[in-house]
Amino acid sequence: MAVTRLKTVVSLGGVGVGAARASVPLMLDRLRREPRVAAAEAAWEGGRLVVTVEAEVDGPVSDADEADNFHRVWRCAVACLGGDLRRLEFEIEGSI
Numbered sequence: 001m002a003v004t005r006l007k008t009v010v011s012l013g014g015v016g017v018g019a020a021r022a023s024v025p026l027m028l029d030r031l032r033r034e035p036r037v038a039a040a041e042a043a044w045e046g047g048r049l050v051v052t053v054e055a056e057v058d059g060p061v062s063d064a065d066e067a068d069n070f071h072r073v074w075r076c077a078v079a080c081l082g083g084d085l086r087r088l089e090f091e092i093e094g095s096i
Contacts, residue, residue, distance in 0.1 A: 005038055006061045007054040007096050008069035012077055013047070013089035019081060020049040027051070027080040034072045050093070051077070066095045 012020075024042045031040035031053055039054040051073050057065045070092055078085055 003056050003058060004061060005054050006057050006065050006069060007052060008066055008073075009050060009052045009093040009095070010070055010073040011045075011091050011093050012049040012051065012073075013091070014087040015049055015081055017044055017047075020044055023077075023080040024049070027076045030076040030079060031072060034076070037072065049077075061095075066092065069095070 015023075020042075021044065028040050028042055031037055031051070034053075034055075036056045037053060038056055039052075041052045043050050053069050053072055055065070055069055055072070057068075070090070074090055077088065077090070081088065
């Protein structure tokens with residue numbers, strides 16, 4: 001079965017620029033250690049933290065693969081940002 005890569009962009013709101021910048025190194029380290037993750041990046045854009053994760057998937061890409069990438073970002077963000085998690089807002093910007 002062929003291995004392909006899926007890149008998913010997730011934006012996070014409800015976090016301040018200071019907290020975002022402080023948490024990014026740890027968050028990216030955790031993301032890059034997740035199973036099948038090939039790359040991860042983050043940037044502060046328009047008042048939101050935008051996280052891109054690229055992961056290997058077996059065969060054709062499915063909605064479940066996009067959900068897996070989203071959950072990778074969610075788990076790492078929750079672990080690294082802590083505090084009042086109800087304030088965090090996650091949105092899938094897209095996948096390619």
